[in-house]
Amino acid sequence: MGTAFTPHAGITARFPELKPALTPQAAMVEANRCLNCFDAPCTAACPTHIDVPRFIKKIASGNVAGSARSILEANVLGGSCARVCPVEVLCEGSCVMHHRAEKPIMIGRLQRYAMDNFYGRGLQIPVRQRPELPLRVACVGGGPASLGCAAELRQAGVQVTVFDKRDLAGGLNTYGVAEYKLRVSESLREIEAIQSMGVEILQREIGLEDFAALEREFDAIFLGVGLGEMHRLRIPGGDAGVMDALDLIAGYKTGEILSVGRTVAVIGCGNTAIDAAVASKRLGADEVHIVYRRGPEEMSAFGFEYEHALQEGVKFLWWRQPIALEAGTLLCAETSINEAGELVVGEMRTQLTAEVVVPAIGQSPLAEWLSSVKGIQFAKGRVVVDRATGATSHAKYFAGGDCVNGGREVVDAVADGKRAARGIAAALGVMEVAHG
């Protein structure tokens, strides 16, 4: 693996964990509260189908290591998913306790309790005893999709090499998640555990010219390359004082950015915008605005993320579209929806002081880059796959994660990778692919 990482003490101090770890007593009380539903809705809602009542009741029985193993069986990134998953719309959102006028079981925090205990005790991810197969798979991209795919293939006895272009592996799990949810060190700890399973991770960028060699060397290739550059603002005023949200997040997480200006405007209202806005606050900005060209009902951020931003003191400017940037002032036009339902820019202008402008208006697809990999079909910039197997239109290529789903959660990427691993194993004639 790449360079060793030392967290920046100042960043760690400014980004304390949003949800602290449960104490053993609290975990036991919460685990006992779970009804142990059969064919549980929480398990169904989890993209990786972690058997939630199973791992929770193992905590209740005092078998915490077994609890973590049952999580890892379904989701090798169970530790980070416990921290970053939007559980409110996943497992906890489907908890039957909602129908019983009770708070849902704190599934995410119980999962973290089990995983912290597991890694804290230095336990290893169990690898099924399978003969080492003379089959090699390359996973391109070092994020959750590739890691999920690689771990699952290892369990089937396949040799896997992950190619990651950045200094540290883990993709957005390492560089793109708010530090108060998941620390870089925690992402890396998980990646080390995956390496201990026998997964090779190389810090090497794969360019277009490398695919021919990969095809010769490997029996199958998994594309977990994520998305491309973030969209540019494309407004007059140039790029001075502009820093895209992912660069900001990666920069502060690695300790390279320790402050932003006193005034910050984040453009867009997705979950990444929220993360960037909250981070700006924590990095010392006095005034942080989120500027969105539509209203609150249309933001793509989760409701609880929006609430969190409000608590952090982030202000929201709805129905405004940036049109020019000049000397620390962002000029915005008022927007509205016309009778045809289209977004139109009106005459009214608002000036917003912003030493730093942070666009968070999505990432561009990697289509251009990848579409020339022969015969792989794309639609709307996304790799077209068979959902159940991750198979692309090219027999040797499989894909999953953001490059397929357009940008979703970590857990969605892991699930994509896992399904693709099974698809690859089946395509390569590996029998006995585990169920569940």
Place this chain on the structure above:
Amino acid sequence: MANLKTTFAGIECINPFWLASAPPTNCGEQVMRAFDAGWGGAVWKTIGEPITNVSSRYSSVDWAGQRMMGLNNIELISDRPIEVNLAEIAEVKRRYPKHVVIASLMVESRRDVWHEMVKRAEDAGSDGLELNFGCPHGMSERGMGSAVGQVPEYAQMITEWVKEVARTPVLVKLTPNITDIRLVARAAKQGGADALSAINTINSITGIDLNTFTPRPNVDGKSSHGGYCGPAVKPIALNMVQSVMADPASVLPMSAIGGIGSWRDAAEFLLVGAGTVQVCTAVMHYGYRIVEDMIDGLSQWMDEKGFSTLDDFRGLSLPRVTEWKHLNLNYKIVAQIDESLCIGCDLCHIACWDGAHQCIHTDRVSGPVDGHVEVHRKPMEAVHATMSSIAVTRIPKMDPPAVSQGHYKAPLARIPRVDETECVGCNLCSLVCPVEDCITMKEVPVGLAPETWEERTAKLGIVEQC
């Protein structure tokens, strides 16, 4: 307003709530505080030649996060001199003349020793005597406690010795550590006992420390079997009290003991004939204050039921316990699920499939599928379908909202359905259902006259075999 006063074996009681002979009645200071809290009586911690106790003495069974579902102890009788206990009894009676103090006694199995002890206890002013023939640990090894209570002849003999001199009512406390508790109850009655108390604690090992392999409670690396009590033993106690009270050769005024911690428990024991109830574990857990709701709750319930005195309902449930052979074979009930209350946990489904009669289904198939048979998806097929389903995180902007479920709380696919033709009416689903009144058992008229097993076999001329 309900009147909780009662007369037990001739003893006037301001209410039926007594503290059992145990740590909560160890000394006069405690008993007086208990009386201040509302307890109507106290059976003093068993008096006899002072013993030496060990440390530790208690252990418990926790269940699903709840403490002390069951408690056991290896503590012996009072470790204080007889004269100190008796002096304190005298002081308590002087200060609380309307409250009941019963002296629990346990001495060497000699006639003269018992005579002496009985006289001294009565001279101190106790309202009655309870003979501790039940303590299952320690004392039994010295020929006392349950060593007496397990042998009807001994129990009868000592009861007779006591009755030769006693001027106050004599209660015999029965041990449950015997095949049929009625044998000793009958012996006590034969010996002239005025009343009974039951049950004493049950022989137990509550658990073993999985690190040290030493059972609990740990006394320097070893343990000993202890007496089990608390909520876990209530059903056993209720059964034993009922069987004594339903046995003409046993029946005497009964002071019921065993897992009583609330007015509900007390009402149940009174319904099987108890005159008073004795409480220990619940007080050891929460303190004397629990008696307030025992009094208040029982009064409230009596008012709602129209009972003005305890005698109005005492023993009402006794005729409703019968031998199995007298139960009506033609009574049929089936489970009904209130779909508007169901939360979709599907615990009834798996309980019925794995633990009962495979008639609660989640596939909503109703009616014949294969010939006359309903064919249903087996539980693991549903699990496999879940595990191989593709789920994604719903992002508000990208994904359509979930389909509305109408007026149901749970998705329709998770609301199980009862195949009433197959349901045997076992109750299991209604027991596991976590929602009050969601699954109820409804009577289904079968159009047949009531018939018991005894009547059916008599009609068929079958000799009953077992």
